[in-house]
Amino acid sequence: MSARPRVVRVDLGERSYPIHLGTGDLDGVGDAVARHTGANQVGLVTVPGVGRRYGARVVRSLRAAGLKVTRVQVPDSDATKNLGQVRKLYDRFLTAGLDRKSALVALGGGMVGDLTGFTAATYLRGIPFVQIPTTVLAMVDASIGGKTGVNLRQGKNLVGAFHQPSLVWIDTATLRSLSPRDRAAGMAEVVKAGAIWDARYFARLERDCDRVMELDPRALIPVLERACRIKAEVVRRDEREESGVRALLNFGHTLGHAIEKQMGYRRIRHGEAVAIGMVHAARRSEALGLAPAGTAGPIEDLLARLGLPTEIPRYDRRAHLAAMKVDKKKEGRKIHYVVLRRIGEAQTVELSPAEILPARAPA
């Protein structure tokens, strides 16, 4: 039931960094943090549940590596990801004496990573940070690529910075404490990686889906590794979302964000909204003649096997259209919308919100 640790390198010149993937090796993180950040003091940010389970082990490992640690807990809710919380973190870290030779460490899911990363990006004009993701979503997506940010009342991630971590440390054993619902939600981004980039990987997911959900490391580690490699490759080709390659990662996200916004972020998981958005985008790809018939079906089936929703709940076309209009991906009037050409290959097309959500409710 065990597997050797793997390392995926995110290749970004002087901003390159390794993603370590192991099982049950959280105790090794301290040495790696010291080595990759050069820090002598760290601020560790986590949420209560994760902190209770893993906080003491991480703190012990950091201290054993000679690091002074200031531990801060933030409320476990996406509503925590705001400027007020960033300001509280600045205060805590100034009081603790964190200086330019210090680093931040995010222990938790995507929210903790985004919040901590943005704080690191802007504290004293930027200090290093490390991600210890404890959700599937954070492992394969949020922790890789340097997107950090917080929400405004007008929308998600409207404020942020590109700030690459110095290290991502994944211990898949931390996934055991995740609820089945959260585990499944995270798998949406794994399915996305296959759908937009790698048909063979998609087939592997269809085959290994059940063992992955049971967290069998022999199935899980290779699946997470490949998802990380795909994300790393996309980020390497287009670090700052300029050439359009990175935009492919938005597959399922345009409608997904609108659904999250319309339902309220507490009531639907990001991955669930993205699952619905991917099925919708795959169906639209077929309907617009961009992908062959039969493209959406396997995606819908795999997501359903993972226990993810595939239909828009409480469909309200006007509300969803309005939500899309403040989406930060909007440029001018048209929206860059990611469609599939087939499973394993995506492209961006310019569509108006009305073309994305046609007047008839999506079939």
Next chain:
Amino acid sequence: MSARPRVVRVDLGERSYPIHLGTGDLDGVGDAVARHTGANQVGLVTVPGVGRRYGARVVRSLRAAGLKVTRVQVPDSDATKNLGQVRKLYDRFLTAGLDRKSALVALGGGMVGDLTGFTAATYLRGIPFVQIPTTVLAMVDASIGGKTGVNLRQGKNLVGAFHQPSLVWIDTATLRSLSPRDRAAGMAEVVKAGAIWDARYFARLERDCDRVMELDPRALIPVLERACRIKAEVVRRDEREESGVRALLNFGHTLGHAIEKQMGYRRIRHGEAVAIGMVHAARRSEALGLAPAGTAGPIEDLLARLGLPTEIPRYDRRAHLAAMKVDKKKEGRKIHYVVLRRIGEAQTVELSPAEILPARAPA
């Protein structure tokens, strides 16, 4: 009385940008903004005094270049440089529909540039921005090099980002509306450029000092140009303050910041505090045997001719020491303090706050 515009290039690879130096050519800024940012919409940030004098001209020039303009005025005080103001700017720009193809333009002094630059660095994870500096300080220092940021109650510039502008547009005619005190304060950074980097330039300042203060373009433009070139060269060698070269720009700033903090930012100009800090650092350089006797004298004389203070007002060693300890340049216990080896050559040494401010009041 006129002089041809000059262009100084800040050479930072894909983040390179030009500094345009002219006199009376504010009307040309719109085309340059459109060309260098690629934006179709801009947010223009300014303060009441500058806005009243130059706002309409800049807006007209931007609109003539086909740009949609949202103009925002912020209070003219360093206290404006805070996170609450940044949040207000986010709100205004979201309401105005600024997207990733938009840019910000800062029209004013260093405060406006720092605030606008930080907002641009973090709005939608970063959009381009242009500096139109209207003070000497902003022209030769604050607008060049990509340091952006805001103050926290604990200290100045504790939050920020490195975000290079796409263009700096200097029209020296805008200096005419500056009070003599503000003009002089800005010259402190010009003197600094000579003191740390270029003895011949320092000699030129001694020669042309009066004509520069009268804003004679034939003396002023070459002086500003050389100061910009020195700043650009330092930034090119050490964009993110990593190798120590950029730290030389902190000459006079360690004590300067402490004085500003202790007196309150409203009661002393940044340049005045830096002038005092430079004289102190030059004297300490002599006292520590790092620079030959007679190094501090000419600096003190030149600053005095410009009407700048050279002695610490209301000296309070304990308060100044305390203020230095939260300076963000602090690393570990010792402070990187910039001393002179001679006029035109500086170096950083590690000193404790007590070595910088010896127990006896500085002579």
